Amino acid sequence: MRSEAVILAAAFGYLALLFLIAAWGDRRASQGRSVIGSPTVYALSIAVYCTAWTFYGSVGRATTQGASFLLIYLGPTLAMLSAPFILRKMVRIAAAQRLTSIADFISARYGKSGALGALVALIALIGITPYIALQLKAITLSHAVLVSYPAAVDWRLAEEPFWADKSFWVALVLAVFIILFGTRHLDASERHEGMVAAIAFESLVKLVAFLAVGLFTLFVLFRGPADLFAQAGASPALRGAFDLAAVEGGALGWSGLLLLAFLAFLTLPRQFQVLVVENVDERHLRRASWLFPLYLLAINLLVIPIALAGMLLLEGSDPDSFVLTLPLSAGLEGLPLLVFIGGLSAATGMVIVETIALSTMLSNQLVMPWLLRASRLHAAHRGELRGWLLGIRRVAILLILLLGYLYHALLGDAYSLVTIGLVSFAAAAQFAPALLLGLYWRGANRTGAIVGLLLGFAVWVYTLLLPGFAQSGWLPLSFVEAGPWGLDWLRPYALFGLEGWDRYSHALFWSLGLNLAALVGLSLFTPQSRLEQTQAALFTEALHRDAMPAGVWQGETSRGELRRLLSRYLGAKVATRVLESGDDTQPAPPVLIARTERALAGALGSASARVLINSVVRGEALDLEAVLSILDTTSQTLEVNRRLEQKSQELARIGQELRAANERLRELDRLKDEFVAMVSHELRTPLTSIRAFAEILRDGQDLPEAKREQFLEVVVHESQRLSRLIEEILDLARLESGRLTLTPRRLDLAMLARHGLAAVERLQAERGVSLEVAIEADPAWVVGDPDRLEQVIINLLDNAGKFADDEHPRVRLSLCRHKDHYRLAVEDNGPGIAEDERERVFEKFHQIQRQQHGERRPRPKGSGLGLPISRGIVAHLGGRLWVESAPTLGGASLVMELPEAPNES
Amino acid sequence: MPRTTKPSRRRERLLALLLLALVLFSPPLVMIADRPLGGGLSALPLYLLLAWALVIGLAAWLLEGGPREEDQG
Structure with missing residues (x-):
């Protein structure tokens, strides 16, 4: 079954299936029913991160480097956890400015700099080509293993003509696929939906294939995990395989690799493509932030069992092929084919996305700018450039794949899979300072970014790429061991004498360190152009504002x-x-x-x-000046606005308070004027009559004695009234200024009420008023000033008498207990007081106004101050005084309520 | 302009989770976990897988539902 024909049929059948899925996805997209509008598909498409390097290389790395293979997936987990802080911002910016590649992104950040874009595109091309070569190699290698097993792979690539080399044809087929689905549209807002759908499908295939091998290993080759781990633990060679000591560089190498994977995940062109460019909805990031790490966990879960099984059962064979050789060694036919397809899907997925990303960069950052400059020379040229653009991109795709093939064909054998992958990671990581710092620091500028990238790239070439060439035999090995020209301190793996580090941490330290130092240092000491400042502001503030004004x-x-x-x-x-x-x-x-x-x-x-x-x-x-000032001011303005708003609210509140106070003062002023007028009026009335009678007495010496007597009586009466009035006014003044001196003591209100009644009895009898008394609470102990309280009671009785019915005036005094208060009510059978008038009777001189209306019965005049004074006194004693309808007699009822006195103890 | 506290609380929690993951995956704790299990193999991979699963679980919980109190703002 493992015949060449079957394998080829399976491989091409699988590619045909991808074509179908991609075509279906594109058709759905053009119908407006997108298949990739789901966070799950988005998360699966991000899994293009897992390439053939993961599929075959993880096991290989686990056998030599222990648990460190996990770091390559823990880094991206950290990156996805930081998605709300980093990726979301990148997605927002790319959408707002229509940025279509990481080169475009970095170039846009630093003032849409063409030079920077070209530099990033070049570095990406040089750094990533080996990675594409790695995928081609993986496909070819797995095919060779599948065909020639159990014989060892006899593979002398360089001696074969290229048309006999499978990877050449693989590269060509992939190029056709990518051209068909990657360059259908030019406008990047029309995303590669079909391609993304195919990638998501590939992610599922590789996961299923890998899990199938893992489960087969655990449960068919061994009797479950316990059996496998027991056997592995018994083997002295395997005992230390997963110690930290197995990791190159120990704890330091561990951290270096974690950082490298974290940065590379954000900066690899294909990850930028699926994470940022192909993102259809910013909210998909949320689901992907945990679903993608979960995918990584799933695909790594069974790496260690497979590695252990391979080391136990297939000693001496290539660990990078364990995934394939384990099922082959058990004599299976179907499973190895599935594994081959899984590896194929992992490799093709990566090549497709990476090539699309790189071709976009090549055409937009390298070829187009050059072409534009050239076409400006022939201003007459007015052809349709659309076709040109697509053509450029298609040629770029072909070129990149051929470059990958060449790299693979010329020096592909020297490295194991993981090594090439990490070298590419380190190249991509050089974009991280310019990218990440540019997202948060407005001061980062173009000069710094360019010099930083150049330095970082140069160090990367020197510390990782050239040693790789040396190992492939292109350079003398002494270059690595003794340094160029025997200069010890220039050894690529121990630059400037930094010994004892693993090569990745070492390369990362020097390249990223110099990169960062140049970026920061030059940014601090060189100027920024206007456009740069604008773009920097737009990038750093991306989450806080909408697109460019x-x-x-x-x-x-x-x-x-x-x-x-x-x-x-x-x-x-x-x-x-x-x-x-x-x-x-x-x-x-x-x-x-x-x-x-x-x-x-x-x-x-x-x-x-x-x-x-x-x-x-x-x-x-x-008008950059204007944009910049807008951008600059808006962030400050927001803050200032907020404070201003607070202040103005405060002012409005204070203003309102002031207005209210002013209103009140005016009212008081008005009342005071009224009061003065009324007092004068009240004082003048008795004074006038006193004066009139006194003058009569003075002038009329011949008045009869009886008349004189009567007039003198009037004078005396009016003076009494006057002094009473003055007394009352003084009381009122004392009350209002709070200077009224009361001497409260414990007293019996019932007793006091009887006193009051006795005092007015005679007067009321003269007026024909019948007094009724209903004292229910006896004794009624309250605290109060007896003289003042008696004054109040008398006043109430007096008032009631005045307002009682004209024909049969009746007044009723009642005293009862209400909760822990005593209520003394004085009712009359008069017309009563309307609801809205009830509070006004407590206003000073109110009564006067009533008396000015024509009354049928002449009433004894009061000052109109009695009730206000009474209310003041009662309030001073902690009680209340109010008007209500009389329950028994039907007129008005004035109720005084005083709290019960505490028990005498 | 009062903003609801919900998204910012979530952001803070995610930041804390990110730091937790960083600590869990980095040397001091990794070195502690690097000791032989009963079978003779190192516990390091097991520790990493468990810590990883924990981090993913917490992230899913925070991102998809979040603690109850958040609904009350």
């Missing part, structure tokens, strides 16, 4: 010119979509210029888009 564009161009530009590069359809319809001779509004630049950036990269826009817009396309 569009109103600040000030250049002039017409809609027609924008339309020509767009249709030239992106086709007429896109031009219509972006610009919509409108008069082409009219000047284009600023928003439209911004949209055009974004559309161009999606296809050509931000640097080229800017060059193109500037070519049609007269005057400075963007």
Whole structure:
């Protein structure tokens, strides 16, 4: 069954299936029913991280380096956990500015710098090509193992002609696939949905295949995990296989590898592609943040059992192939084929995404800028450039794959799988300082980024790439062992005498250290251009604001010119979509210029888009000074605004309080004036009559004695009234100023009520008022000033008498207990007091106003101060005084309530 | 502009989880875990897998549901 034909049929059948899935995904996308609009598919597509290097290499690494293979997956776990802080920001920025690759991203951050973009693209190309070569190698190797087992793989690649080499054909087939699904559209906003769907499917295939081998190993080759681990523990050779000591570099190497994996996960071009560019919804990050680590855990769970089993059963064979040779050694037919397909899916997935990412970089950062500069020389050139662009990208794809093949064919044998992978990781990690620092530090500038990248890349070449060449025989091995020209301190694995470190930590330390130092140092001491400052502000503040304020564009161009530009590069359809319809001779509004630049950036990269826009817009396309000041001020303004709002709220509150106080003061002033007027009026009435009678007495010497007597009586009476009035006014003044002196003591209210009754009895009898008494609480102990309280009671009785019914005036005094209070109520059978009048009777002189209305019965005048004074006294004693309807007599009832006195003890 | 405390609390919790994961996966604790199990093999891989599973579980809990009190804000 393991015939060449079957294997080829399976491999090509699998690739055909991928074609179908990708085509299906693209068709669904064009129908608007996207298959990748799910966080699970997103998480699975991120699993393109697990390449053939994971599939075959993890076991290989586990046999030589112990548990350190896990670090390559723990790093990404940390990166995904930090997604809300890092990735979310990257996704937001890339979406806002239509950035389509990591080179574009970094170039955009540092002022849409073409040079920086080209540098990143070049480093990525050089650093990642070995990684693609690794995938081709894995496919070829696994195929060879499958065909020639149990014979050892006899593989002298260099001696074969290239057309006999499987990996050459694999590369070509993949190139066709990628061209078909990676370059259908130009505008990157139309994502590679079919491709992502295929990648997600591949992630499932490789997981299933790997788990199948693992379970087969655990439960068929051995009797469960216990059996396997017991056998492994019994073997002295395996006992220390997973100690920390097996890890190159020990604890230090451990940390270095963790950091390397963390950074590489964020900076590898293919991870940037699936994480950021192909992200359809920012919210998918949330599910992916735990689902993707879970996927990693699942695919790594059975690595150790497979490695142990391989070391136990297949001593001496290549550990990178254990996944394949274990089921083969058991004589199986189907499972090895499944494993081969799993490895194939892991490898193709990586190659597809990586090639798309790299080809975008190549065309947008390297070829297009060059072409634009050239085409500006022939201004007459007005051809349709859309086809050109796609052509460039297709050629780039072919080129990258051929480059990968060449690398593989020329020096692929020297490294084991994991070694190549880590070297590529270290190259990608050089982007991390410029990328991550650029996300959070506005001061990072272009000069720093370029020099940092160059330094980091140079150190990477020296400490990792060249030693690799030396091991492949391209350079003398003495270069590694003794240093170039015998210079000891320049040894690539112990640069400047830094001995004892594993090579990755060592290379990472020097390359990232110098990279970072140059970035920070130069950023601190070199200037930033306006555009850079703007972009830096937009990047660092990405999570706090929406896209660039569009109103600040000030250049002039017409809609027609924008339309020509767009249709030239992106086709007429896109031009219509972006610009919509409108008069082409009219000047284009600023928003439209911004949209055009974004559309161009999606296809050509931000640097080229800017060059193109500037070519049609007269005057400075963007008033950078203005943008910058807007960006600068907005963050400060937000804070200032917040404080200002607080202050103004406070002011409003204080203003309101002041207004209320003012209102109250005015009211008081009015009351005071009224009071003074009333007092004067009240005083004048008796005074006038006193004066009148006194004058009569003075002038009329011949008045009869009886008359004189009567007049003198009036004078005396009026003076008494006057003095009473003054007494009352004084009382009131004392009450209001709080200077009224009361001498409260324990007293019996019932007794006091009887006293009061006795005092008014005669007067009331004269007026014909019948007094009724109902004292239910006797004794009623309260605390109070007896004289004042008696004054209150008398006043109440007196008032009631005045307002009682004209024909049969009746007044009723009752005293009862209410909870822990005593209530003394004085009722009359008069007309009563309307609800809304009830509080007003306690106003000073209120009564006077009532008396001024015509009354049928002349009533004894009161000052109108009695009730206000009474209320003041009662309030001073801790009680209340109010008016209600009389329950028994039907008129008004004035109720005084005083708290019960505490028991005498 | 009062913002709900929910997302920021979640962010803080995720940051704490990130730091926890970093500590769990890094040398001092890793060195402690590096001791032979009963069978003779090192406990290091077992420790890493368990710590890893714990971190993923916590992340899923925080991201998908979160503690009850968060609903009350």
